Amino acid sequence: MRVTEHPxxxxxxxxxxxxxxxxxxxxxxxxxxxxxxxxxxGIRTMRESIHLHRPRGLFCNIGNCSSCLMVVDGKPNxxxxxxxxxxGIRVQTQRGKGELK
Amino acid sequence: MLAQNGIxxxxxxxxxxxxxxxxxxxxxAVAECFQNIPCDPCxxxxxxxxxxxxADINDRPQVDHDQCNGCGMCLMRCPGLAIFVIDHTxxxxxxxxxxxxxxxxxxxxxxxxDAVNRAGKVVGEARVEKVQSGAKLDGxxxxxxxVPKDLSMExxxxxxxxxx
Amino acid sequence: MKQTEICIVGGGPAGLTAAxxxxxxxxxxxxxxxxxxxxxxxxxxxxxxxxxxQQRASERGINIAxxxxxxxxxxxxxxxxxxxxxxxxYKDGVITVEQNEQYLKIKPQKIIMATGGAEKSLAxxxxxxxxxxxxxxxxxxxxVYGVKxxxxxxxxxxxxxxxxxxxxxxxxxxxVAAIIEAAPAIGAYWVHASxxxxxxxxxxxxxxxxxxxxxxxxxxxxxxxxDGKWQPxxxxxxxxDVDVICLSVGLSPLTELLWQAGCRMRFVPELGxxxxxxxxxxxxxxxxxxxxxxxxxxxxxxxxxxxxxLAGLNAAKALGYDAPDFAQQRDNIIKxxxxxxxxxxGEKIRNGLVKAGLA
Numbered sequence: 017m018r019v020t021e022h023p024x025x026x027x028x029x030x031x032x033x034x035x036x037x038x039x040x041x042x043x044x045x046x047x048x049x050x051x052x053x054x055x056x057x058g059i060r061t062m063r064e065s066i067h068l069h070r071p072r073g074l075f076c077n078i079g080n081c082s083s084c085l086m087v088v089d090g091k092p093n094x095x096x097x098x099x100x101x102x103x104g105i106r107v108q109t110q111r112g113k114g115e116l117k
Numbered sequence: 118m119l120a121q122n123g124i125x126x127x128x129x130x131x132x133x134x135x136x137x138x139x140x141x142x143x144x145x146a147v148a149e150c151f152q153n154i155p156c157d158p159c160x161x162x163x164x165x166x167x168x169x170x171x172a173d174i175n176d177r178p179q180v181d182h183d184q185c186n187g188c189g190m191c192l193m194r195c196p197g198l199a200i201f202v203i204d205h206t207x208x209x210x211x212x213x214x215x216x217x218x219x220x221x222x223x224x225x226x227x228x229x230x231d232a233v234n235r236a237g238k239v240v241g242e243a244r245v246e247k248v249q250s251g252a253k254l255d256g257x258x259x260x261x262x263x264v265p266k267d268l269s270m271e272x273x274x275x276x277x278x279x280x281x
Numbered sequence: 282m283k284q285t286e287i288c289i290v291g292g293g294p295a296g297l298t299a300a301x302x303x304x305x306x307x308x309x310x311x312x313x314x315x316x317x318x319x320x321x322x323x324x325x326x327x328x329x330x331x332x333x334x335q336q337r338a339s340e341r342g343i344n345i346a347x348x349x350x351x352x353x354x355x356x357x358x359x360x361x362x363x364x365x366x367x368x369x370x371y372k373d374g375v376i377t378v379e380q381n382e383q384y385l386k387i388k389p390q391k392i393i394m395a396t397g398g399a400e401k402s403l404a405x406x407x408x409x410x411x412x413x414x415x416x417x418x419x420x421x422x423x424x425v426y427g428v429k430x431x432x433x434x435x436x437x438x439x440x441x442x443x444x445x446x447x448x449x450x451x452x453x454x455x456x457v458a459a460i461i462e463a464a465p466a467i468g469a470y471w472v473h474a475s476x477x478x479x480x481x482x483x484x485x486x487x488x489x490x491x492x493x494x495x496x497x498x499x500x501x502x503x504x505x506x507x508d509g510k511w512q513p514x515x516x517x518x519x520x521x522d523v524d525v526i527c528l529s530v531g532l533s534p535l536t537e538l539l540w541q542a543g544c545r546m547r548f549v550p551e552l553g554x555x556x557x558x559x560x561x562x563x564x565x566x567x568x569x570x571x572x573x574x575x576x577x578x579x580x581x582x583x584x585x586x587x588x589x590x591l592a593g594l595n596a597a598k599a600l601g602y603d604a605p606d607f608a609q610q611r612d613n614i615i616k617x618x619x620x621x622x623x624x625x626x627g628e629k630i631r632n633g634l635v636k637a638g639l640a
Contacts, residue, residue: 017429019453021221024256024327024341027427052426060411060431060498071497073411077418078322079315080399080535097418098316120466121486123474152471155583155621156331158339174333175624194339196329197472220452220480237481255341257329274479 018056033103050096050107051077051084062086062096063110086110090117119151124236134270135182135203144187144204144213147270148178150197162194189215193254203269212269213246218260223248224277232264233274240271285311285360287596288376288389290367290538293321294582295574295589296395297349302593302610303393304358306602311387312359313378315366319353320346321397322417323582325424327452328445331470332583335617342582343424370542374569391569391596394539395589398532398553398575403437406492412499416446416529423453431525435502436460437490441581443529444469444484448477458521461488461504463511470626490526491518499524532579539576542567551633552578558639562595563588566639571596578637580630587618 019027030046037059044053051062051074061071062084075083079098088094088107092114096107119125135145146167148159153175160168160178167184168191178191178200192200198217207213224230224245232243243262250258264272287303289296292314300312318324326342337345353359365380376392378385400415402408412431414422416438419430434455436447439462447457460477465487467474474484487507494501506517533554540546544557545566556578557565564571573592574585591614598607622630 017431019423019427019429021454022427023219023221023258023452025343025424025427029427048426048428052422052428055422055430056426056428062411065409070409071411072409073498074414074418074422075402076400076415077421100317119471119475121484123467123471123478123484125475149475150472152626153624154331154470154472154626155333155624156338157333161334173623174620175626195472196331196339197470198476199472233479233481235475235479237479237483255344256327276481 017058033101035101035104036106038108044101046101046103048101050086050088050094050099050101050105053101054096054107061109064112066113069111085114087114092116125149125151130270133180139182140203140205140269143206144202145182146180146185146187146189146191147201147203148180148191148195149199149201150177150195153177156196158194158196159191159200162190164188164190189259192217192259193257198257201273205266205269207263210266211263212266214243214262214264214269214272215259216262216273218258219256222277223250223258224260224275228277230262231276231278232262232268232272233276234271235273237274239276241265241268243272243275282375282386282388283311285309285387285389286600287311287391287393287593288313288387289393289395290376291321291395291397291574291576292316292319292350292353292361292363293395293397293574293585294323294345294349295397295576295585295592296321296393297353298586298589299393299395299573299593299596300353300359301349301356302590303597304356306594306597306604306607308358308597308600308602310359311362311389312353313362313365313367315364317364319350319361319363323349325420326582327424327449330583331581332621333617336583336586336621338583367538370538390600391571393571393573393589393592393596394576395572395574395585395592396535396538396576398534398579400528401531401533403490403528403530405490407495407499408493410493410495410499411497412495412524413493413526413528416442416527419525419527420446420449423455424449427453429453429455431499432456433458433523434525434527435490435504435521435523436527436529438462438468438529438531439474439484439486440468440529440531441470441473443527444473444477446527446529447482448473448480451477451480451482455525457482458523459504460484461490462486463489463507465509489513493526499526502526532575534576534579536576539565539570539572542570544570545639547637549578549633549636551629552637556633556637558637560639563592564595569599578630578633584618584621584630587614587621590614591618
């Protein structure tokens with residue numbers, strides 16, 4: 017779900033990289049946020065709410081609201097709307113509050 | 118009503134419409150700006166002082182249609198994409214409507230497109246006579262449509278027909 | 282501990298102009314932004330700005346961001362810290378910052394808070410489903426990253442942001458089913474509204490969202506008409522087949538640091554929520570802390586840029602920096618700002634500002 021042509025903007029993309037969402041291998045571009053890369057792959061659910069286990073996605077997309085917390089390379093509570101995509105990272109749906117190991 | 122649905126009324130338009138005699142004389146700008154907002158690039162863009170000086174930045178443009186030669190400078194500068202150039206001398210039965218357009222794909226010259234009014238409804242067909250675009254226009258292209266004369270004050274947008 | 286003369290928190294339109302003006306007078310400035318770029322929300326404003334020629338009217342926000350950011354980077358008196366999040370303000374005037382997982386302490390002589398605003402949400406059943414975003418969030422996704430949020434959008438709110446983002450969605454090739462607005466009139470500039478309406482997007486004023494549908498993600502929405510007393514009209518429901526709902530129901534100032542600093546605050550609905558009281562120099566009740574832009578009241582970016590310029594000048598002047606034309610520079614900005622707010626569309630801001638004044 018990428019914008020293919022735009023009357024005003026030219027999108028500068030970084031190198032194409034592979035990354036993992038849960039166990040799925042996906043592609044995105046270096047330099048874009050994890051949230052953008054997931055959306056480009058049609059994935060809009062980032063975590064489960066703590067008490068009712070309802071699906072949660074992106075809301076503010078600029079690092080304010082904490083709706084998009086995920087587990088990135090084992091680290092929980094990462095705001096994927098501002099965290100940049102890197103080659104090979106493992107991004108997982110966050111369930112619960114997360115624990116630091 | 119404009120404030121309720123974004124569509125200017127016939128009364129709104131009557132206030133900015135050039136006279137029939139003026140339309141018959143050649144291209145002229147129609148500034149469809151009906152709200153006092155802090156904005157004045159149209160005034161600064163006019164080389165002929167056809168847009169009356171703003172006493173206040175919240176003034177609405179008042180185009181002196183006799184002074185205006187329809188050059189289209191204001192059309193290209195209006196941040197609200199609310200200025201159009203109408204030319205009733207284009208043909209026997211057809212008028213030219215020049216409108217700002219910021220979508221892709223751009224139409225090709227010679228294309229027949231659906232002519233769309235201010236409410237987003239198709240009201241007839243138009244022919245694309247010219248497309249001005251390029252870096253200087255910074256993303257706001259100007260599309261010249263020829264439409265039947267009686268639609269020149271109706272058509273303000275168009276839809277490219279889907280290729281079957 | 283790092284020392285600086287003026288510390289500016291936030292590198293959006295207000296922070297950038299504040300830095301440029303303060304540095305031009307001679308002050309040493311440290312500009313901090315949590316993003317790895319400067320420009321704040323300007324970097325996704327693809328539309329041409331309103332305002333006067335002096336305020337870069339008719340230029341696109343993205344271009345203004347580029348120019349201001351470049352000017353800041355080229356100014357040797359400005360130290361820029363990007364990817365740096367201000368964590369707190371302490372009683373002794375120290376600001377703490379996280380950058381690259383390092384903890385920094387900065388002791389400025391003056392501070393300009395230009396932290397901006399955050400999008401508000403709206404209460405309705407299922408408003409937490411994935412696929413429901415702030416309108417600004419979708420603007421970031423589409424205009425910064427070139428990624429679509431979905432295929433068909435319901436926009437809730439017909440203020441400038443809702444209407445402009447709808448237009449920008451169309452430009453990116455995303456369908457917009459409708460724009461709804463609870464108020465009886467469109468809040469956006471009417472020329473913006475006309476642009477989207479002629480492109481085929483209906484605007485329904487006096488309508489609100491009753492609920493969103495969907496199990497795991499948004500699959501639809503029910504909208505409903507409101508009567509003259511803002512009450513839903515039974516039987517007027519309409520179901521819309523959409524996979525994205527954008528909420529454009531206002532912003533509130535991001536004032537955490539001001540609260541921490543003990544600035545006197547007041548709830549002013551016209552300005553978006555709690556705002557700092559400030560004097561005509563844009564200085565808060567805590568001497569040496571200035572405010573500019575949306576953090577002091579939600580307004581347009583052109584106003585933010587002028588407030589930034591004013592705060593920058595005033596903070597530098599308070600440190601003893603001066604220029605032969607200082608008074609003229611300041612008076613010009615004050616005059617332009619007053620003109621910008623003088624019309625009918627500025628009435629709400631004017632009413633709000635009266636309540637936010639520091640005696």
